[in-house]
Amino acid sequence: MIRKTRPHITQNEPLLFEISSxxxxxxxxxxxxxxxxNASDALGAANVRDGIEGFPEVSEVEAIRHFTRLSTWNYAIDLGLYPLGSCTMKxxxxxxxxxxxLDGLAWAHPYQPEELSQGAMEIMARLESALEEITGMDAVTLQPxxxxxxxxxxxxxxxAALEAGGNPRKKILVPDSAHGTNPATVTMAGYVVENIQSNDRGMVDLETLERVVxxxxxxxxxxxxxTLGVFEAHIVEAADILHAKGALLYMDGANMNALMGIARPGDFGVDVMHLNLHKxxxxxxxxxxxxxxxxxxKKHLEPFLPTPRLKRAANRWAFDYDRPRSLGRVRAFHGNFGVLVRALAYILACGGEGLKAVTMDAVLNATYLRKLLEPYFDLPKSAPSMHEVVFGDDRQAKLGARNVxxxxxLIDYGFHPYTVSFPMIVHGAMMIEPTETESKRELDLFAxxxxSIAREIETDxxxxxxxxxxxRTSRVDEVTAARKPVVRWRPGATPAD
Amino acid sequence: MRYLPKSESERRQMLDTCGAASLEDLFSHLPPEVRLGRPLNLEAGKSEYEVVDYFRARAAENANGYASFLGAGVYSHYRPVLCDVVVSRGVFLTSYTPDQPEISQGTLSTIFEFQSMLAQLTGMEVANASMYDGSTAVPEAAMMAARITGRSRILASRALHPEYRQVLETYAKYQGLPVAEFGYRTETGALDLVDLDARLDEQTAAVIVQSPNFFGVIEDVKQAAEMAHQRGALLVFIFSEAVSLGLLRPPVEADIVAGELQSFAIPPSFGGPFAGVIATKEKYIRQIPGRLVGESKDSRGNRAYCLTLATREQHIRREKATSNICTNQALIALMATVFMTVYGKQGLRELAEQNLAKAHYLAGKLPLKFSGPFFNEFVVKAGARPPEAVNRALLEKKIVGGLPLGRFYPELEDCVLLCATEMSRREQMDLVAEAFAG
Known part of the structure; x- marks a missing residue:
């Protein structure tokens, strides 16, 4: 029975171009x-454009109604549980x-004098040091x-670090359970990807690792x-194998929500990692x-961090651009500062104990859902769950309904779907990460x-x-969209609903 | 902790269901040697009031109440109220990437509008759903050109934003894409076509030109494109001041356009988050990096949008993807979309004309370094006093002056890059002119 939703009227709304006049x-x-x-006099007539063909012309009232109406067609965390595994929708x-x-932050220009940027720099420095403490690492760059x-x-x-030692080496090992960004990144950095198989518990196999490093x-x-939500039990030994052969351990911190105040990558052998502040x-x-x-x-990689670095000198913050061993810049200016402000606000609100409480509730929620759903769905890997749990669809697929x-x-029941068909090492994967945000009531409704869907599959x-x-929108034909891509409006295009 | 919605008794019930004695019990399977045996060394959680207070104090330590003539890739334009109103709606703000089109038509429709407007604005046939920012869009465009041409050398203008060039350098180094620079003409500040011609060869994949360039000078894109095309290279056009597109002829001769949309209602915010974009010709659509929204129909025959051409992307193609980019800048792109809607066809032009008028008023009172045509930025010779001294004098009048160029161009050590926008007031511009004279 559907308990969380009932249908209500939604407004139709054409595209901007169709309401323009x-x-x-x-x-x-x-x-x-x-x-x-006069633009033609100042710039030369050849440099001046005619009107922007097709650009919209609408009133303020129509503009706000347009975007408000469109907004009602979205699901959002403000409406309920978003159980996307590895996405940490909290x-x-x-x-x-x-x-x-705040004006002093939002209107700060990245090139305004450093003496008029001390507040912004203090925020960055404080966030760097909080992230160092949370991860157990020695230095942080906020630029990416x-x-x-x-x-x-x-x-x-x-x-950069290996090159400085004389040999950048050729390959990066990526487990078959990794996020797709991992192998794509390896290629962009000029390395070759070598995929390694995980063992039957879904973890890195030490013998395999010993052999391939x-x-x-x-x-x-x-x-x-x-990505199965399983803590790599032999992480310390894995790091030792790598380090013994001069290789490094990179950790994708997408799942850091499972570790805050519990375990720190810097303490279990990680040399470098990234965090997702939006997770x-x-x-x-x-x-x-x-x-x-x-x-x-870790300290040994600090000299290679992107330029500039924050430094404290003469009782104030300064940017240090004199970094001869730095890998360079990965982005202009100082990174997504506005996002950094929000993340620090969160860390300050939580405090050290609060962050640990966040992690504990996140793991409790995942474990709780696992317990409630285990009787109805296959659980291919039995290791204890941390912040997320991955089911397989074998039982339901046999009856005629797949994970997708x-x-x-689930959408009819008022929930955003879980992550579908990832990780690829689980057949028909349904990857569920509830996060700490969910109340018992919301979790019970989801379970x-x-x-209820599992039962529907048995009968219908x-x-x-x-x-x-x-x-209001039923299943979308994604195949046609990709075969004949229409990625912009043109005059005379499909009329509105 | 106020962001956690459970009572202690609910936790207890849930732990019972899990067969766990305590929360700590849930972590008992972790190897003891990885456990942090102490509390995190961070301050106790603060109330909302204290959090606000902390950031108000930090904001007060930054420049407040100053007029600014800084541009250089980050521009002070008025932000219509509607922009924040729309992006603050929880259903836009707190939604995920629109992977599930049935419940994401709001985000998907606005991205489709964004892509359409960016195509119209740049004179290209298609545009993507956004990139991180202008600086990272540059190497992505260069890599795209290398894929299309099967060539490996990149030629970038020395008048391309210096930090964009640094980012290009970092990315290109390990891609096997050597980057060489071509110069600008010391009289006009525009690209040196003779130098460009001399450096172009049969291995050149892309010629990268920014216009208005870092000095504010408008480039002859048509001629640069002709030169590149003659040698089989692509012309990559970069913009960092999007408002200029309201007035300047779009770079229709370019093959790829990559740019920064900060000017469209995105607060300077010490350098980010901003939104970049890549636009191109239809025939290159499968080489474009990042997300794309396409039009389709749902099973009832209604028009519907969805993410498309995902086979280019990392989650499908893994190591063979066009880029590793995953997150784009959807909310920031939405801000820009609302901005473009509020100003519209006529307003964007008027806005650009006001920028032109303000900049030309200020420039008229100052000794210009270059003679090339400019939009809202220009380079000034500091004269008797060094640029830093002029800026110090301006700070006393609550004005942040321009960017001294010596930092990026040793040959322009005595020069300052100044920007005026619709927000620049006449009396402040007069004070700037006085400071340079004095």
């Missing part, structure tokens, strides 16, 4: 206090939004703009807890960004929905296989 305005500029300049505290918009960007920075750091291996890229540290996903992907390293169908049916699998039924 010539001469409408949503703006008014102040009167010029200097003489107007509550985004609104005070973070407020402080990021997102997780994948942090990965690239981290692998380039490894490259040789003088060509620069590093192992590992997610811990891994663990509560900054909003915003429909797909912005994020921030700070990179934390269950995911779509009820999953169990077609009902599930054709879901969702209650949304």
């Amino acid at each position: 010539p001469g409408k305005k949503g703006y008014q500029l102040p009167e010029l206090d200097v003489p107007a300049v 509550y985004n505290p609104r005070v973070n939004e407020l402080v990021a918009r 703009a997102a997780g994948a960007h942090g990965e690239l920075t981290g692998i380039l750091l490894i490259r 040789d003088a060509d291996v620069a590093a192992l890229m590992l997610t811990n807890p891994n 663990t540290f509560s900054t909003p996903h915003g429909g797909g960004g912005p994020g921030a992907g700070p990179v934390a390293v 169908d269950i995911a779509k049916r 009820d929905a999953m169990i 699998p077609k009902q599930v296989a054709s879901a969702p039924h209650l949304t």
Whole structure:
């Protein structure tokens, strides 16, 4: 039975271009206090454009209704559980939004004098040191703009350090359970990917590792807890194997929500890692960004971090650009500062004990859902769960509904789907990460929905296989979209609903 | 902790269901040697009031109430109220990447509008859903050009934003893409076509030109493109001041356009988050990095949008992907979309014309270094006093002056890059002119 939702009316809304009409305005500029300049005279007629063909013209009222109506077609964490595994969709505290918009921060220009930027620099320094403490690492750069960007920075750091030692080596080992960004990053950093198989518990196999690590291996890229939500039990031994042969251990910190105050990568052998501030540290996903992907390293990699570095001199903060061994810059200016502000606001609100409480509740929630759902869905890997749990769809697939169908049916029940078909080492994977944000009530509703769907599949699998039924948009034909891509509006395009 | 929604008795019930005696019990399978045997050494959690207070104090330590003439890739434009109103709606702010189109049509529709407007604005056929920022869009565009041409050398203008060049350098180094620079003309500040021609060869994948360039000078893109095309290279056009596109002829001769949208209602925020974009010709669509939204229909025949051409991307292609980019800048791109909507066809032009008028008013009172046409930024010779001294004098008048260029261009040690926008007031510009004269 569907308990969380019932349908309500939604507004139709055409595209901006379809509600546009010539001469409408949503703006008014102040009167010029200097003489107007003729563009053709000042720039040369050849440099001046005609009107922007097709650009919208709408009033302010129409603009706000347009975006408000569209917004109601979205699901969001503010509406409920978002059980996307490895994505850590947690509550985004609104005070973070407020402080990021304070004039002195939002209007700070990255090239304004350092003596007029001390507050911004203090925020960065404080965040760096908090992240060092949380990860057990020695130094942090805040420059990377997102997780994948942090990965690239981290692998380039490894490259720079090995190169300084005379040999950058050739390969990076990536487990078959890794996020897709890992192998893509390796290629971008000029390394060759060597995939390694995990063992039957879904962990890195030490014997395999011992065998494949040789003088060509620069590093192992590992997610811990891994994408099955399982803590790599032999992480310390794995690090020892790598280090003994001169290779480094890179940790993808996407799943750091499972470790805060419990275990620190810096204490279990990690040399370099990235964090996703938009996952663990509560900054909003915003429909797909912005994020921030700070990179934390051990002391021996510090000289290679991106330029500039913060330094304390004469009782104030300064940027140090004189970094001869640095890998260079990975982004202009100082990274996604506005995201850094939000993450620090979260860390200050939680405090050390609060962060540990966050992790403990995140693991409790995942373990609780596992217990409730285990009787109804296959659990291919039996190791204890940390912050997420991965089921397989074998039992339901035999009856005619796959993981993707269950995911779509969840939408009718008022939930965003879990992560579908990832990690690839589990057949028909359903990867569920509830995060600490969820109350017992929301978790119970979710478990009820999953169990109810499992029952539907026993009696009427077609009902599930054709879901969702209650949304304003039903299943979208993604195949045609990719075969004949239409990625922009043109005059005379498909009329509105 | 106020962000955790459970009562102690609920926790107890849940632990019972899990068969665990305590929360600590949930971690008992971890090897003891990895456990942190002490509390994190961080301060206790603060109330909302204390958090706000901390950041207010930090904000007060930064520049407050100063007029600014800094540009150089980050511009002070007025931000219409609607932009924050829209991005603050929880259903935009707190939603995930629109992987599930049935419950993400809001985000998908706005991205489709963004892509359409960026294509219209740049004169390209297609644009992607956004990149991290302008600086990282540059190497992504260079790598894209290398894939399309099967060539490996990159030629970048020395008048491309210096920090964009540094980022390009970092990315290109390990991609086997050697980057060489070509110069600018010391009289005009525009790219040196003779130097460009001399450096172009049959291995050149891309010629990268920014316009208006870092000095604010408008480049002859048409001629640079012709030169590149003659040698089989692509022309990559970079913009860092998006408002200029309201007035300047779009770079239709370019093959790839990559740029920064900070000017479209995105606060300077000490350098980010911003949003970049890559636009190109339809024939190169499968080489574009990052996310793309496409139009389709749902099973009831209604128009619907979804992420598309995912086979380019890392989660499908893994090590063979066009880029490792995953997150884009959806919320920031939405800010820009609302900005473009509020100003619209007529407003963006008027806004650009006001920028032109303000900059030309200020420039008219100062000794310019270059003679090339400029939009809202220009280089000034500091004269008797060094640039730093002029800026110090301005700070006393609550004005942040321009960017001294010696930091990036040793040959321009006595020069300052100044920017005026619609937010620059006449009396402040007069004070700037006085400071340079004095």
